[in-house]
Amino acid sequence: MEAQIDADTAAIIVNNPSNPCGSVFSQQHLLDILNIARRNFVPIIADEIYDNFVFSGQTFHSIGSLSEDVPILKCGGLTKRFLVPGWRMGWIVIHDPIGAFNQEVRKGLTCLSQRTIGSNTLVQIYKLIRIRSKGMFIIKPNVF
Numbered sequence: 765m766e767a768q769i770d771a772d773t774a775a776i777i778v779n780n781p782s783n784p785c786g787s788v789f790s791q792q793h794l795l796d797i798l799n800i801a802r803r804n805f806v807p808i809i810a811d812e813i814y815d816n817f818v819f820s821g822q823t824f825h826s827i828g829s830l831s832e833d834v835p836i837l838k839c840g841g842l843t844k845r846f847l848v849p850g851w852r853m854g855w856i857v858i859h860d861p862i863g864a865f866n867q868e869v870r871k872g873l874t875c876l877s878q879r880t881i882g883s884n885t886l887v888q889i890y891k892l893i894r895i896r897s898k899g900m901f902i903i904k905p906n907v908f
């Protein structure tokens with residue numbers, strides 16, 4: 765992976781747990797990726813939308829929880845965990861201990877969040893309530 769990094773590299777994308785393979789990176793593997801990112805001053809975009817879906821015997825580690833200095837944008841969403849494809853509700857968590865995203869990236873994310881590509885109003889005002897004992901969920905409005 766390190767051999768692929770050059771002056772045009774903007775970020776390393778880490779999809780963990782992986783779709784479609786289902787692979788789950790070990791803590792050591794994630795630390796190795798962080799070391800490469802640190803050595804090359806490249807931030808990480810971590811697609812961790814499947815963080816609640818791992819095969820038995822596997823343990824998921826969020827790469828942000830392992831990073832003391834490498835800036836990370838962690839992407840997540842409702843779709844997979846709550847089985848609501850099409851709701852278009854996701855988020856990006858900024859993990860930026862060194863302030864690398866303070867200028868352009870935060871501004872860009874703010875602009876992106878204000879575009880009309882997000883979930884519709886009804887989705888935004890509804891919340892999911894899980895019925896834990898039956899492993900099901902229901903949806904309820906927040907404001908009506």
Ligand SMILES: Cc1ncc(COP(=O)(O)O)c(C=O)c1O
Nearest residue numbers: 779783811813841843849850854
């Ligand atoms: C790895 C991964 N990340 C993100 C997404 C986006 O999910 P959605 O647009 O349904 O919220 C998908 C959808 O299949 C995915 O497989």
